[in-house]
Amino acid sequence: MRTRLSAVTAVIAVLLTACGGTPSTQPSASTGPKADIKVGLAISLTGAANIYGPSQQNGAKLAMDQINAAGGVDGAKIALVVEDDASARDQGITVFRKLINEDKVAAILGPTLSGVAAGAHPVAQQAGLPVIAISNTGVGIVGKCDYGACDWIFRASLGEETALPAALKAAKDKLNLKKVVLMFESDQKFAADGADIFKKAAADNGITIARTIPYKTADVDFSAFVTQAKGESPDAILASGLAGTASKVLVEVGKQFPQGLRVVGSNGFNSPAVITAAGAAAPNMIVGTAWNKASTDKTNADFVKAFKDKYGSDPDQFATQAYTAMVVLADAMKRSGNASDKAALKKALEGTKDLATPLGAFSFTPEHDVKQPVFVMTVKDGQFVPFN
């Protein structure tokens, strides 16, 4: 018995520590002529967030190819150096150090997860190297950062602080929401922050949160949570979670509210895979997003077509934001006059104003956060469509 119990204890220890996945290093992008401007791309190709990394890589590469084909930055080509942060904070720090010290990149895009960014961004901040966050939507990425000054960090991804209140406001205006239930994935910092944003936005809009229901990433079944929510007879459910749990919430709402109940979701809901998984329940969703794939704006339509031609599938928001960040970076490099002068590049990035991108007119706020339109979307016939 003793050996068995110690075996169990050992397993639990292994499980708790080994959930980071296997770090692996992506071969660096080709190094062409000497004058190449290296740009680091630190993304999650393995680990928990490996859903997003490949999309981001495709988006950034497409932008690089287009920029290089159009003459690069004053004749110099951009060369992406792709590194896998393995969805792990320590690995993120390691690859940031490598990109800065060994590859001597001019700027870095990434990393994929907010939690990894919180570890890796300070490395670049200390080195005085511009970083554009391409998918971090949590709080504390730019502006006021937990680790102190973060004036070298920019963000091209629409934060939850902007997206969630916009979605809730739109829902309230149209549906006259008074009483809601808030569900959130409490063991994910990102989702828990989203819940706080929802709470504040609900208070601002005069909406009562009748009950708050935390759940965990590892929860198997969501019927009990939704049954619990049903007991409050809410006008809608607010839900903050990652994609894996988002579809489960929607599926359960679909089963238990046959007449339909709106779910105002966080960024985790903003995924075509969630629509497919939720099936008939997907149209309940309302979500504030950074991008409308179907937007007929020419910059967007051209991007969607080019992406499809190159990869054979539609881009998702992660690809689009990575693409946009690369475009924004190249634009700033051109305006800076000298791409290797980091201070000049930072200043040029700060001057980004109403640049035409697939996300719409793109600017940076004084806090280095993205300023762009918010698209509040719902689902119809298996596609995201504007809510209004």
Add this chain to the structure above:
Amino acid sequence: MAEQLYNAIFVGSIYALFAVGFALVFSVLDILNLAHPVVFMLGAFVALFFMSTFGLPAALAAVAAFAVTGMFGIFLDRVAFAPLRRRGAPPLSAMISSLGFAIVVIRLMELRYGPDLVSYPAGSLPQTVLQIGDARLDGLRLLIIGLAIVLMVGLTYVVRATQLGRDIRALAENPRAARLLGVDVDRAIAATFFISSGLGGVAGALLGFAYNAIYPQMGTPYELKAFTVMVVGGMGSLPGAVLGAYILGIGEIAALVFLPAELAELRDALAFGLLFLVLVIRPRGLLGHRVADRA
């Protein structure tokens, strides 16, 4: 309340199907098979494969999932456990070996299917809702609960009342003695892995059906829960695993229903607090016997 009880029984049934397979291998061979969550995931994908490639109905796809993951279990044993067993490696090595095997398979599945959520073909899953009074019960879940119970009863029958079951129990008692008594030990080991993995695979397919969203890492979160279930029920006891599974399922949902909203965060703390208590107070679990001891 009736709805919540129904929900709890459903969760308990999935935990139970997952945990009995886990407990079976442990009770017979004294190893923790850390590749069990992979088998669970494979079951969901095998069902998907048969449904989307051959247009099999969900029920037959679940049977296929049982058979294929069962065979996979035998393969798993040959690759990850048998070589270690031959050289008498300690159980810890077997555990690590199965963990490594699990990671490799998950990566392969991610290469094939991508890491994102995958869904079953549209319209391939039954969608009936039973309306009983105010409660709306999902028909598919009722089927799943029923099937889980049938499978567990079947397993008990096989272990207790068949020649194969006697061989497995003899093996659990003492492999050397079993071999001397003429038990085909290799066959009994293969059967153990077949049954264990088949049940895990079916559980994966059924949970996949219930949520229509499967992904290569879907089994991972169940591992800690399965440990809890096994420790609470009694290491290696099959009825213990089932009992532990329903206790955990009902306990989790009772915590959700009865805890005041401000304390809702403590739900998991209760579940794992239970694990802790059992380890400290009653280390052999509620029904702590091995299969062999109940002969």
